[in-house]
Amino acid sequence: MDRAVFRAFQILEAVSRARDPVRLSSIAADLDLQKSTVHRILQTLGTMGYVSQEAETGRYRATLKTWELGSGVLSEHPVKRAAAPFLEELHRLTGETVSVMVMAGDDVLYLDKIISPRPVRFTTRAGSRVAAPLTAGGQAMLALEPDARAILERIAERLRGERELDVELLLTALEAVRARGYATSRNNPAVVSIGGAILGQDGRAAGALSVSAPTERTDADKQTLIIESVRVTCTRMAETLGRL
Structure with missing residues (x-):
């Protein structure tokens, strides 16, 4: 080196x-x-x-x-290029802020997003990095990651003193995410985020899509709509990536 x-x-x-x-x-x-x-x-x-x-x-x-x-690297990322029509469709279905992201080391990297035009918004700008387990999309990708334990242990050490993470509890949560096919995150009490993994041909996550909405307008029916929209859109995007 x-x-x-x-x-x-x-x-x-x-x-x-x-x-x-x-x-x-x-x-x-x-x-x-x-x-x-x-x-x-x-x-x-x-x-x-x-x-x-x-x-x-x-x-x-x-x-x-x-x-x-x-930004040049971001704009040419294959997941970002493929995601545009799916982000638009997910935004149309839910009316909320939608994002596409990929794993970047132990973090998620936001590649692109469409912001909700409605008054209450939750935004993490494109190009931002966030520790994977702190986001719904990150959890969805980690659930398919064979090295999830090692990743979580590194993040827990990195965030020690700033935020306490229980690795065993997170691993149990990831098993549930893998079983049901989506993840939820409420790190901000005023916001609920729902994310799904975009399955790659190798069985690992090629990326993730997420929807973030204010808790006040996310009742049970709206949450069900978001979950189903995320699942369907992730499946369709995975099929598209598989053909590229």
């Missing part, structure tokens, strides 16, 4: 994840790197146009060139 390249991507990821411009010293401390190393790499990234430095504060932020790099 080329350590210089590895460190450069570590630093670029750290700057890209930050909500606000970040200090060089903070990057160095978070990544356990020498300030001189971080400074040298930031200078190179700046020359290439991937980061910029604020004149007033000296802090660094990612530029739109970083976004362009990622």
